[in-house]
Amino acid sequence: MISAETKLIALIGNPVRHSLSPLIQNYFIKKYLLDVVYLAFEFEEEDLEEAFNGAKKLGFLGLNVTMPYKNAVFKLVDRPDDVSKIIKSVNTVKFDKENKISEGYNTDVKGFISSLDEKSFKWKQSSCLVIGAGGAARGAIYGLLKKEVKDIWVYNRTVEKIHNIIKDLKNEGSGRIHILNNINDLDDKIDGIDLILNCTPLGMDTGEDTTGARTLSYKDIMPVPDSWNLGDKFVFDMVYKPSETLLLKKAKKEGAVIIKGIDLLISQAAYSFEIWTGITPDAECIEEIKRKVLINIENMENNELKY
């Protein structure tokens, strides 16, 4: 029951209306019988600093931060942890009311690593392809470097962003980062790639309308060329809606090990929950919430026009 003692954790971002984080975090809260609620708040960037300081002053337990505020919140926290300092992105804040301190964390990186560890990916000396160079790609590339992969090929439509990542992560491991100007430049090396990672929203739109008629071309929904055989690879799609993108469908059909965006979504959420509460959600709890999230995503897909 909500009382004067109830603590608050907030998700901030824009948009957050259809975020699955409230479903996941309130499930954890209920499961572990905590006197806490988790709510989502959507506002414009000009109000971010005031909202952040308000949450701190009001004694919120913490925050989750989503797009597009992860970098701005990194600049607002008093104590960013080592990972968030390097990738300049905070997705979890813990407020220490007594000392009036805000601590910043990035659990996306830990979630990314554990999602691949769960599938027994062999990191060392592997060759990886990262598509995208936004916040998610930056965290993933940092994770790959820390796990001592050998080569990281990066493709992004805006190439400058890859240069920025290389500049910021140049001291983070011995792995070599290569820039691809065109995804097809990898055609003759694709057999040697162990992991393909989609860090763009390509695939969120299925490219079909409700009658099944095609509305977008293949290259507008697929991050990789159709000619590539993905059979012997690990293929990780950060997109979680739909839960199985066209990229993952192709990869699965060809025999690849696939890692879904939903795995990362739940894993990073579990790490955030641990930061605020000290409780690590157990395996049974993780499986149960994954099932609930999948049902929720399917319902969203069936009511596509509303979302």
Ligand code: NAP
């Ligand atoms: P971001 O910082 O905005 O970066 C977006 C990236 O996607 C950029 O590299 C951008 O290229 C590229 N991109 C956007 N639209 C594109 C298009 N139509 N064609 C080709 N490239 C396009 O976003 P982010 O935080 O990195 O997130 C990227 C994706 O990962 C999103 O779909 C997000 O929902 C998902 N994600 C999922 C999880 C999870 O828990 N599963 C966690 C984080 C992110 P330019 O640089 O050229 O603009």
